[in-house]
Structures are given as C-alpha cells and as structure tokens.
Amino acid sequence: MSVVLMIKKLKKSFGSLNVLQGIDLEVEEGETIVILGSSGSGKSTLLRCINFLEMPTSGEIYLNGALVGNPRGEGENSRIIYRESELCRLRTKIGMVFQQFNLFPHMTVLENVMEGQVTVLKRQKTDSAKRAKEQLERVGLIDKIDQYPSRLSGGQQQRVAIARALAMDPQVMLFDEVTSALDPELVGEVLLTIRSLSEEGMTMLLVTHEIGFAYHVADRILFIHEGLIHEQGIPKEVLLHPRQVRTKEFLEGHSAFSLPEIGTSSD
C-alpha cells in the first residue's frame, strides 16, 4: 500500500479562532476514512484545506509524495507559496462533493458531468460525454442525462454531483456531510453509492454524522476534537470501545435513542 496523501502539522486559523491546531495524517491508497466530531471541531475545515478551498495557515500537504506549493525562507520564517494554477491542477486530482450538491442549474445532468472534463482537462466533447455516461451509469442515473438538476430529487442530485467529481478521474475523493441536507428516505441511495465506491477501492475521506454507515464502510475513523485528531482507529475500536472520554460522550449523544432489535430471540 502506498501513501497517496500526507498531511503534516496542518494548522488553520480564522483570525483569532484556531480551528485546526496541527493535524498529522497519512492516507493510504484505497483507504476509506470517516471523520467524526461535533460541530465546530474543524472536520469540514480539514477537508476544505486538503483541496485548498481554504488556504492552510501553516503545515504541509503532500500528494503522491510531492509537496504542494513552493517552500520559501528558512526556520521560523519559512512558509509555502501557492500558485493558483498549481492548485487548480491539484483540485482535478482531489474530487469533492458538498452538502448542498452545488450542481450547475443551467446545465443538464450530462453537461454538468462533462463541464470539468471539457474546460479543465481539455478532453474532447465526445470523450467527455462517454466518460460522463459511464459515471452516470455507475451512480444509476443514466436515464436522467437530459434533465435539468431542478427536476431531480435531492438524492439524485447528490449522485450526479458524485458522478461529476468522479468523471475527473480523481485520486482522492472528499465527501463533506453529503447526506445532511437530504430527506431521511433519500439518504440510503447516496450512502449505497459511496459504499460501492469504497468497495471498488477509491481513496476517500468523509465527514458524516451517519455513525452506522461509518461503522460498516470505514477502514479508519478519526475523531476530531478542538482542532486535533483526538482518537483514531478501526471502527470497532473507536465506535464500540472508545478510549477517550470526549469520544465516548460524542457517541452516547448519537445513540441516546435507538430502535429495539426486531425479531431477535432472547439470546
């Protein structure tokens, strides 16, 4: 297994607010990492720093072993200069799916999935359309290609957004609370799509509140608290036998109400 993404001492502040206080993380190829944490813990900011939608205040990010940006200066004064063109190239390799889908409303489903391929990767229209259709097939929406996003349900829109990111052939996928804006009955179709991606070996990081999904799909769980990785490990350890008090509290909050098991005998 090779390391695709490496993050070193990542810090991010908004003014006096230190959201990320030194994150170290190595993501291996094919790994599915679920990031948990209460709101304001910095988990979304972490995802947004990885593809530089937010500029890190300090720290280093390596993709395939290569440092992103150009380091300048020595010792205390050292910092990294980022060029916009380099970041654009990087973002084509790191796909992102948002809570609010953010499809382009003036384009059909097919055009949405072709857009990045044509304007950024400079692929031919015919090749882009072919690749787009493959991805739409994969998320089960090949019959919707000529529809406008406003005609689709939230779950369908989110699957189009996943196809749009996948069509760029990214090495890593970031999912930022992608089911939080959906009606409960539409959450399942999106989670199933993400699980099949995970099973196909896509490297991905997800921020989610779906603990059950995290348990079944994640290779590793990160629990973020106060801008640091507070606890991490395989789902069974972190979710069932958390070592840290804060993790335990967080999980108890989530499992305060659960349905009784149906049809199980008293064993």
Place this chain on the structure above:
Amino acid sequence: MPKAVNLLYIDGRIMGNNYNWDFNSILINWDVFAHGLVVTAQLSALTLATGLGLGFFLGLARYSRHQIFRLPSSIFVEIFRNVPALVVVIWFFFAFPIVSPFEVDAFTAAFLAISANTAAFSADIYRGGIQSISPHQWEAGRALGMSYLTIMRRIIFPQAIKRIIPPLTGRGIEAIKLSTLASVIAVNELLYAAKQLSALNFNPIEAYTTVAFLFFIIIYPLTHISYFLERRFGLSD
C-alpha cells in the same frame, strides 16, 4: 383677471378649438428629421455598446479582490452616477479640450458623457447580478479545478445574465433617451433637428410630437426583444 384669460387661451389652442395641426410642414422637411434620426441612432448605438460594455468590466472590477481594480472603478462609478448626465455632457464639451491634450467635437463629447453615465449605472447591475449567484457555485467550480475566468464565463455569468437583462434593458432605454441631451451642445440629433425646424416654421407642437413619436417607435420594440431574451435565457428554470 388677465391670468385666467391667458390660461383659457392656451387651453383652447391645445384642445384644438382653433388650432390647426399642420403636419405638412413636417413632411416637407422629412429629410431634416431623417438626418436627425440617423445621428440619434449612431449616438445611441455607440453609447449602448460602449456604456454597457465598459459597465461589465467596471462591475467585475468593483467585485474584485484586488484594491487596484476596486478603487478606480468605484471612483468612476460614484462620480458618473452622482453628477447629472446633462452636466457631464456640457462639462465634457467645454472642459475636455482644456484639461486634455486633444480636441473633442460635440458628438464625441456627448458620446463620452452618456457612455460614462450608462457604464456607471450598468456596472452595479452586472455586479448585483453576479453577486446574486450563490457562492456555492464558485466553490463547485473551484473544486473541479476551474480558474476564476472559466468559472465566471461558464458557471456564473450564464446564470446571472437572466437576472441582469431586465434592469439592463431599462438602462439601455435610458441611454437612448439620454442621447437627446446632445442637443444642448448642438449635436444635430432628432431633438436638435426639431428645435431648428420649429424655429424656422413656427410649428413646435408638430415638431416635438414627431420627435416623441419617433422615439416611441424606436424604443418600444426593444422592450419586446428584452422579454424574448429573458424567456430564452430562462429555459433551464
């Protein structure tokens, strides 16, 4: 009561009691109006293209992250939005040759002044339209690796345009009407032609009625083009 008598007299003329409409004097001098119409059309077309075009870049500059673009564009917009267009027309005509090394004729002075006014007002229409598009759309574009210009051209502007068109049409119509201001510095456009003729033939009512009629038939179809464009760009909603 001489005042009342006077009013009655004017009233009588306008009601047509003893006023003989004489459009013949207009028809005889149709070529004067035709020439005025051509100049009005030239002035309008030039100010529309320049004003609405420059307004787009001013709007972008006012929305820029960089102070070097934001500051000058804001100064330009604030000046030409807050000084009456008529004053600017006159000022350009009389002051431009003194403060700048090159001469401007009356037509150019009017063209520059009305264009500046139109650009200043349309800048905020463009800016408002662009800013009304959700910032999430910018994010979605950036996450795909698109550059600023690509996002603007492919994602933001196509969505903003249908919100921009209605107020921009209003501004365009206003620019055409403002072309009449050129008459004060003796540009031979429609209103000036009418003024000249009425002084010659003593028929101001017919002359200005003709001007009003001609402006109406130029401008009325434009509003319908705007409705058509709105429908055209609104298809995806």
